[in-house]
Amino acid sequence: MKRLLTRENIVRLLLAAALGGTIWKGFMKTPEAASHLRPDWYFESLIGDGENSAIMKERHHDVLEATDKAVRVRLSELRAGVYAPAPGSLVSEESLVRAIRKNQATRERAVDDVLRAEEKLARAKNLQAAGWRMGLGFGPAGEERP
Amino acid sequence: MLSSTTPAAGPAPATPSAARPGLFARPDWGLAAILLLAAFLLFYNLGQRPFWQDEAETACLARNVLKFGLPYATDGVNVVSQEEEREFDKTGGYLWRWSPWIQIYLQAAGFAVGGMETAAGRAPFALAALLSIFWTYRLVRRHFGDRSWALMAAALLTLSVPFLLIGRQARYYAPGTLFVLWTLDAFLSDWQHRLRPLLVTFLGMVLLFHANYLLFLSFAPTALAAAFLVYPERMQLKRLGLLAGATLAVAVVPGVLLYRIGRQSGMFDVLLVPENLMLYFADLCMFCIPLPVSIALCWRWRRFAVRLERPADPGERFVLFSAVLIVLSLLFLGIVPQRFFRYIAHLLPLCAILLAFCVRRLWNFSRVSAAMLFFLLAATNWLAVYPMERLKIVNRPWQNDFRMLTSINFPIKLFVAELVQGYPDVNTAIVDFFKANARPGQTVLAEYGELPLMFYVDGLRVLGGLQGPAPEGTRPDWVLRRRVVRVNRDRFLFGAREFTNAMDLPAGYERVPLPFPDETFGNRTDDPNHHYFIPVEPPQKELEIWRRKEGRS
Numbered sequence: 001m002k003r004l005l006t007r008e009n010i011v012r013l014l015l016a017a018a019l020g021g022t023i024w025k026g027f028m029k030t031p032e033a034a035s036h037l038r039p040d041w042y043f044e045s046l047i048g049d050g051e052n053s054a055i056m057k058e059r060h061h062d063v064l065e066a067t068d069k070a071v072r073v074r075l076s077e078l079r080a081g082v083y084a085p086a087p088g089s090l091v092s093e094e095s096l097v098r099a100i101r102k103n104q105a106t107r108e109r110a111v112d113d114v115l116r117a118e119e120k121l122a123r124a125k126n127l128q129a130a131g132w133r134m135g136l137g138f139g140p141a142g143e144e145r146p
Numbered sequence: 147m148l149s150s151t152t153p154a155a156g157p158a159p160a161t162p163s164a165a166r167p168g169l170f171a172r173p174d175w176g177l178a179a180i181l182l183l184a185a186f187l188l189f190y191n192l193g194q195r196p197f198w199q200d201e202a203e204t205a206c207l208a209r210n211v212l213k214f215g216l217p218y219a220t221d222g223v224n225v226v227s228q229e230e231e232r233e234f235d236k237t238g239g240y241l242w243r244w245s246p247w248i249q250i251y252l253q254a255a256g257f258a259v260g261g262m263e264t265a266a267g268r269a270p271f272a273l274a275a276l277l278s279i280f281w282t283y284r285l286v287r288r289h290f291g292d293r294s295w296a297l298m299a300a301a302l303l304t305l306s307v308p309f310l311l312i313g314r315q316a317r318y319y320a321p322g323t324l325f326v327l328w329t330l331d332a333f334l335s336d337w338q339h340r341l342r343p344l345l346v347t348f349l350g351m352v353l354l355f356h357a358n359y360l361l362f363l364s365f366a367p368t369a370l371a372a373a374f375l376v377y378p379e380r381m382q383l384k385r386l387g388l389l390a391g392a393t394l395a396v397a398v399v400p401g402v403l404l405y406r407i408g409r410q411s412g413m414f415d416v417l418l419v420p421e422n423l424m425l426y427f428a429d430l431c432m433f434c435i436p437l438p439v440s441i442a443l444c445w446r447w448r449r450f451a452v453r454l455e456r457p458a459d460p461g462e463r464f465v466l467f468s469a470v471l472i473v474l475s476l477l478f479l480g481i482v483p484q485r486f487f488r489y490i491a492h493l494l495p496l497c498a499i500l501l502a503f504c505v506r507r508l509w510n511f512s513r514v515s516a517a518m519l520f521f522l523l524a525a526t527n528w529l530a531v532y533p534m535e536r537l538k539i540v541n542r543p544w545q546n547d548f549r550m551l552t553s554i555n556f557p558i559k560l561f562v563a564e565l566v567q568g569y570p571d572v573n574t575a576i577v578d579f580f581k582a583n584a585r586p587g588q589t590v591l592a593e594y595g596e597l598p599l600m601f602y603v604d605g606l607r608v609l610g611g612l613q614g615p616a617p618e619g620t621r622p623d624w625v626l627r628r629r630v631v632r633v634n635r636d637r638f639l640f641g642a643r644e645f646t647n648a649m650d651l652p653a654g655y656e657r658v659p660l661p662f663p664d665e666t667f668g669n670r671t672d673d674p675n676h677h678y679f680i681p682v683e684p685p686q687k688e689l690e691i692w693r694r695k696e697g698r699s
Contacts (some may be wrong), residue, residue, distance in 0.1 A: 010509075012511065012512045012515065015514060015515045016514050016518070017513060018438075019515050019518040019519055020518060020531075022522060022528055022529055022532055023518060023522065023526075023528065025528075025532055026522075026526055026528025026529075026531075026532050026554055027528075029532070029554040030554055030555060030556065031548060031549060031553075031555065032556070037350075046548060052544075054546045056544065057544075057574050069349065084472050101638055101639075102633075102636075102637045103490045103636060104638075104639060105633040105637060105638060105639045105643075106633055108631040108639070108643075109631040111272070111629070112629050112687075113572075115629075115689075116545060116686060117544070119685045119686055119687070120544075120545070123682065123684070123685065126683065126684075127683065131276065134549075138336065138559070138562055138566050138567060139563070139567070140562040
């Protein structure tokens with residue numbers, strides 16, 4: 001009699017289970033399925049993601065502002081003669097001015113990042129409040145409303 | 147598990163002649179159906195979204211080609227530049243000497259045939275993408291004689307949304323992919339003894355260089371290294387030397403001088419290498435070959451990694467060659483300072499061939515699993531994204547929407563939704579606004595998106611963008627400020643931003659209220675992380691356009 005419990009069959013079974021599990025888990029995480037079948041979990045995930053982004057970007061912005069202030073203080077000290085770089089130091093008036101100029105671009109971007117993260121969070125909350133559901137077809141905005 | 151074994155190293159057995167059917171001896175309806183679907187996905191609504199910045203750069207140069215015969219960076223009024231005017235010498239007549247010319251001439255050909263339309267400009271590139279799908283099928287069918295494998299590879303490439311996105315771009319990506327496939331097809335032919343495959347390889351190399359030299363530089367040495375590792379018996383040094391010498395003499399040396407590649411080598415930054423490598427491998431796992439498949443193949447080919455034992459099966463050997471080539475290409479590209487998905491787009495057919503091989507082999511072992519694997523690869527991105535999420539290594543930029551390729555989705559559904567519904571593109575909003583409101587001869591200072599404006603709106607003088615500082619004393623009639631701040635090579639603000647920061651806009655200008663969201667790029671599709679398929683809901687900051695108040699000079 002042919003044995004069912006062979007090494008090959010076990011591998012076949014495990015492989016099918018892994019792929020089937022991925023299909024099941026993947027499908028349940030798509031916006032189409034999750035927004036209909038698990039809306040609470042889905043919108044909590046979206047809002048959680050938005051909140052994380054907002055906090056991260058706000059902190060990033062704060063760090064850049066603090067860095068900029070510190071560099072400016074150091075530059076004013078250097079110009080006032082209060083601070084003198086050690087011999088061989090990489091810090092000079094020129095390098096500090098360059099750092100401030102480079103930081104300006106990063107800071108301007110960070111300001112917009114904070115705003116964009118807040119927009120992302122607001123969008124997630126609005127979608128939840130509106131009872132948004134992802135449509136199954138190719139709708140105008142890929143969505144349907146209840 | 148998968149049936150083939152990995153015996154000791156040795157020459158690969160010749161493919162049986164029976165496995166090389168006459169390709170056009172009888173019609174392959176499966177292939178015809180795939181190509182029909184691919185043609186729809188590549189050509190439908192091709193001009194709906196306007197050129198974004200990079201495509202518009204090529205379009206402006208192509209328009210100048212039709213006027214002057216050569217790609218000059220100026221039409222006498224506006225200057226095409228995204229590198230603060232490093233791309234040309236003003237004293238040299240503004241001849242474009244930055245990126246290779248094939249894409250410019252291809253787009254010019256499209257314009258010459260179809261008129262100055264977006265779809266006409268993109269059509270030659272979409273055609274190259276369609277041919278790439280055909281050549282993927284042809285390569286597998288011709289050299290390995292497996293129709294199912296060939297069809298599945300073509301189908302997976304057709305349904306690969308990153309490939310479709312790059313195929314619909316008026317840039318070198320699709321032609322580069324096609325040239326790579328031609329070269330590999332010739333390599334698998336008997337180039338050691340026959341003249342034609344040798345000539346095709348040479349031609350493929352030359353075309354690849356003039357499509358994009360970075361593509362050439364990342365492909366040629368890594369393909370050579372992969373070939374030495376996987377096909378040592380095929381490496382005929384005399385012919386190889388001839389090929390390398392001819393390619394160097396005909397393409398590389400003149401190209402280095404024409405495109406002034408030395409000027410761009412100063413961008414190298416060793417600190418970027420680890421991040422680049424990490425992100426390229428993330429791209430590979432997210433958009434090309436799912437991590438579980440890579441792990442399974444690493445395990446299958448462990449003896450190759452340890453003892454250089456190569457698979458006996460010619461098909462599997464080519465798949466191993468493809469995998470080695472992909473890994474080496476990514477390692478090479480890691481040292482290039484600028485990192486974009488477009489630099490690995492030419493590897494997508496190889497990924498499709500590799501994935502189709504896995505499905506084909508799995509079919510002999512477990513049909514249920516093979517069917518599930520094919521479904522996962524063709525219709526979803528779940529196998530790529532879900533394991534990365536579980537391992538907490540998913541590369542999903544925080545700005546991404548949940549209806550993008552970096553989240554679990556049905557990618558092809560998102561893509562078709564955009565195709566059939568259209569997308570409210572930011573560059574359409576900008577172009578339409580200035581067409582309706584600006585008068586010929588007026589000056590627009592645009593922080594970004596200046597190249598689509600130059601291409602689509604006649605008679606305007608367009609300054610700013612990534613050209614460098616605006617001339618001193620400029621008093622633009624219009625100012626377009628963008629929300630995303632861009633920096634130049636030195637990481638300083640671009641000149642246009644510095645210029646508008648220094649302006650007292652409320653004093654001399656009035657803001658025009660606009661309902662259009664200021665999206666970052668528009669139809670940038672070479673990098674899946676940046677492409678939105680479905681419009682994002684409000685709130686989104688609107689475009690910022692300022693009009694000079696009447697009577698102000």
